[in-house]
Amino acid sequence: MATQREREPLLEVEHLMMQFGGLVAINDLSFSARRGDITAIIGPNGAGKTTVFNCITGFYKPSSGRILLSSEGSATPSDIDVLTRSGRRSMAAAAGRIYLLERMPDFEIASQAKVARTFQNIRLFTGMTVLENLIVAQHNTLMRASGWTVLGMFGAGSYYRAEARAVDLARYWLDRIGLLDRADVAAGDLPYGDQRRLEIARAMCTEPVLLCLDEPAAGLNPRESATLNALLKSIQSEHKTSILLIEHDMSVVMEISDHVVVLEYGTKISDGPPSYVRNDPKVVAAYLGVEDDEVALAGVGIAP
Amino acid sequence: MPGAGLDHSSTQSLGIGAAIIDAGKAGLLALGLAVPILALRTETNLENQLILRERWDYVAIAVAVAFFGRLVYLMIPARRAAPKARSLTFNGSGIARAVAIIGLALLIVYPFLMLLLVGKAASLKWIDNFGIQILIYVMLGWGLNIVVGLAGLLDLGYVAFYAVGAYSYALLAANEPIKQFMADMIGPSFWPLWAFWICLPVAGILSAFWGIILGFPVLRLRGDYLAIVTLAFGEIIRMVLINWIDVTNGYAGISGIPRPSFFGIPFNASDSGFSAIFGLEFTPLYRTIFLFYLILGLALLTNWATLRLRRLPVGRAWEALREDEIACRSLGINTTNTKLTAFAIGAGFGGFAGAFFAARQNFISPESFTFMESAIILAIVVLGGMGSQIGVAIAAVAMIGGTEILRELDWLKHVFGASFDPVQYRMLIFGLAMVLVMIWRPRGLISTRYPSIYLKERKSVSGDLVKEGHG
Ligand SMILES: Nc1ncnc2c1ncn2[C@@H]1O[C@H](COP(=O)(O)OP(=O)(O)OP(=O)(O)O)[C@@H](O)[C@H]1O
């Protein structure tokens, strides 16, 4: 399905450690997410999945480790070495820009490295309308168009044209998530399932290379969950956006992901295609909390 | 409202007996409060001795007011439908727009209306004490509204920027070396005439600069901590004004501050003065009327800028920041810069107002920039409904106009005796009014928010969904 170029790693997490005081939330975690893939991170409650997201998106500063994002083509090891030693945050390599996310503040990871995310407990701007949420997501584009406010204050036509383009993009995503006729409603007035999809649309309005979704199917009914699968699949096939997904709902994970990473107590216990992970005895044990000799029996349990 | 703290659920279906018992409780509460506060008063008698005067009549009045007030409150049938009453006022943007247009038209004719109604002598007071004073606070309210209402950053030290603006103007405009320099370069009459127009923008810029200075240390703070540090900042500025006597002249203040000219034409009795040039009879009224239009213009400029900013990316980022700072950062918004611009622009408008205040008063001292001022401006913003321009204007008229009205209530002296000064009860009345408004409209007079952009229809957003921010 994917070409060779798309199969190169987009995000490489290497020896990531995250400690909170004495608690080791992530312990020497390495994995990579390939361009064009939907990569799922699964694991029991408290395994450290959200913490991984917070490290990738800069909300937490990792205790140690490297998080490399190669936005266009994959960088050579020597490029990576040069960047790591230089102490800088990003560098233009032959194959495109590469970023060391652990060195960047959160908002720059979003605006420059183009990593967007959603939150486990939805974080919409509830008092603003659905459309406004999607326009705020295009802040940096519009800020430039408004001449950092100065031109915009004097009503420059170029700003209004940029705003009209922003509205068009918003309209496109509203159409995709089926909320076009609710554009002028306060985001907080939407039902839960719509809020989840709106948060994804808002993240997509930043035109990210990597979209990190923290439990997007949580609290959705089976029909909404199926719509979500279709949405994520279409983002994967129609946009240059790769997806990193945390999910408890195994039907979603097994159906749409190309690659699954399993965490338990902050350590990676399995890593591979869904069909492999599903039958990995360690995964089964982690999920069901059973002894190894019972694993074969339980293997059936988490298969969809 | 001594009874306000009592059980609200009891208001649904209350028999007369239960209502009396409830009102009795309110009365008891009032008694408990009134005895220590009202019953005894120390006074000096003719022999210069301290004597204790008993005022049980006052206590009785307080208790009676509480008892009957609560009783009436419980008996009014409208109370029973209270939840519905919330959508009563200013819900359509049409009404808000109409209020704005009528208000603006009234403001534009106000000085002449007053001249017609009360004549030349008396209208001075109405234009100056009411018109100009209220408009200064409208402008300050709108300036603070950017910081508190839009960006959701609770700033208790806004008066600092008002002070910076006022002192910047005073120190620059009344500065001898500058005046001398300008006299040598351009001519002796230049600086006194044009100082205001040159120093006004400078004062605004300096205030904005101090807004950024304050912004930096408080960037990481939220909620209560932000409020406390901004409060301290306001006090620090005031302390500097009091103690840096070489520059600010301390408590004595700065006097002889040049007044604004009519774009280069002074308001005086000379042959080149405003009255002579326009062929009018000289009266100080013209200056006052000009000042009125000047502050009206400045306030409208603040309003125009705010409305415009709201529809630009910065303004939307401020509101998004108030709603959810973490989400903002996940969308690539530099929240540091966003907060600093809010502080700077809000402070800048405070600075303009300060410069105007200094020019109008002709004299300033640290007395004018106490915490009380910050509290009043914040109260205007909160009462008006955070983020609502019209709400803030209405609240400013009510609070500042209300204070000035109290000064006019001389006839109350006939009722309560000659020593009764209604202005002394200002804070008590403010407090009561505020408690009442907060019971009636907990999100301020106008709590609905109007979206800055829409696809098909501009629907208002209920205040319950809009967050308050605070850091
Ligand atoms: N800011 C923090 N301070 C201290 N401990 C934290 C912090 N954030 C996470 N932790 C701890 O790190 C561990 C992993 O938490 P995390 O939220 O990443 O789990 P999770 O895999 O997302 O779980 P869930 O499926 O419940 O969302 C937990 O023990 C949690 O208490």
Ligand SMILES: [Mg+2]
């Ligand atoms: Mg989680």
